Amino acid sequence: MNSKIQKIELNDGHSIPVLGFGTYATEEHLKKKSMESTKIAIDVGFCHIDCSHLYQNEEEIGQAILSKIEDGTVKREDIFYTSKLWSTSHRPELVRPSLENSLRKLNLDYVDLYLIHFPVSLKAMEKCKDAGLAKSIGVSNFNRRQLEMILNKPGLKYKPVCNQVECHLYLNQSKLLAYCKMNDIVLVAYGALGTQRYKYCINEDTPVLLDDPVLCAMAKKYKRTPALIALRYQLDRGIVALAKSFNEERIRENMQVFDFQLASDDMKILDGLDRNLRYFPADMFKAHPNFPFFDEY
Template sequence: MGRRSPLSVEAMNSKQQTVRLSDGHFIPILGFGTYAPQEVPKRKATEATKIAIEAGFRHIDSAAMYQNEEEVGLAIRSKIEDGTVKREDIFYTTKLWVTFHRPELVQVCLEQSLKKLQLEYVDLYLIHFPTSLMAMEKCKDAGLTKSIGVSNFNRRQLEKILNKPGLKYKPVCNQVECHPYLNQGKLLDFCKSKDIVLVAYSALGSHREKQWVDQTSPILLDDPVLGSMAKKYKRTPALIALRYQLQRGVVVLAKSFTEQRIKENMQVFEFQLTPEDMNVLDGLNKNIRYIAASDFKGHPDFPFGDEY
């Protein structure tokens, strides 16, 4: 299982707790995810992101593929303009989609995101699906992103990058699906050994994403173990699942467009799970992947065929 990184009492009380990345920048350990199914109006991303920033979120995660960066950017800028935050308070992540993987298009994709956001730079630029990192390095050199990382890479693909001759900047993080049913323990240990931060998406399961998810898969938040722990700690099953990740040393993205839940998710800093309960949650692992990306199975870089 992943090695523990317990949070101190001081850290638990801080809404701004961060983890140091290998390049010296810092990433807030709790992030706000902005992806929504196509049927959700794009303006909801603006409303939800504003609520998230007001509630204390400082790490905002989006992507070109989400088609909502204009709306998310509007929310960020409005909270800067009204004095709630400064630009440097916000850690913004965007991602390179597969249609822009040709080296000459990598920076173009980022520049398009920045234009939609109306921001001068992003804090983290990720490869959304495994491919070369070299063109990403040029974006960092150009000052368009502070850090570069990867998403959905397995151990073999990470090692291939890390062992590449002439590597200028190693990826600072690997954003992957991670939750109690897919706890990624082996990948987490490997990433920690290489000073790569693991970032968890679909941390609460993804059953609502009908476009991507097999609807016969079990619903994570209905798990009786999470339910009983929620009663024990007087929290919600979602907060138990989020807290589990933080205590493992995982940066976690919490996604909701509901004001009550957005604010509620900030309570993750107000309690701590016992080592015994952490072990029980480790035992929930079933290697269930909600986002299987089956459409990419024939791709030579498909990452989910390996054990981890």
């Protein structure tokens, strides 16, 4: 297994690889692609695979993982697999069946991390951890106030190990990151490379993160690609970054993020790029009472 991949310890004693492979695929024809690219990702050393019931491709991702276990590239314990509970299954009695359904599709006995995909029930998640179906449990898209409500819940058995949120140079989440660190919760960044993943959410005037002149100048200085600088920026802040690509060359290139570090002065320059720009505004949830993005962070 790739020894380059670093890990961060979670508050329940497990640990999470700091670089993850994102598998989100919007269209039907991309599902097969997501299976192929996941195999390539495992071949080049990715051991953290991030997926979800919502992505509708857990079967394909499971096949990719199993084929790599069968050909001896990895063992099951080498792989850190994340799945997510979608918003239609938050009623406590639906949580475990939802996870079991994902496990059936994946052909796996357990997931390493199970997240609530959008804010709303934790008790039933705790039972999944107790049953050994999920090694760790966490949340996704929660704001500070919503995290606080969970942490202050009477009878909380396991606090979430992580909060997976959109986070990149244009939305650096510094306040939420500080709050998470204070409470021993790991921040996991999706959309770490900006617009690439959300073409259907944005208009053509939205700035393309990887074209940013400051980022491109920094890439020249370090003789790296803008994508590698954007990923390294997150790792140097203690964030777990997810990188998604169907392109073999880019998948291989993303593994080079461990070959260099950014100077603290350059980190400060990159901090200055923040413009509170959300590429994934999740407008379809705006009417929900627990919509997370009305708060400052």
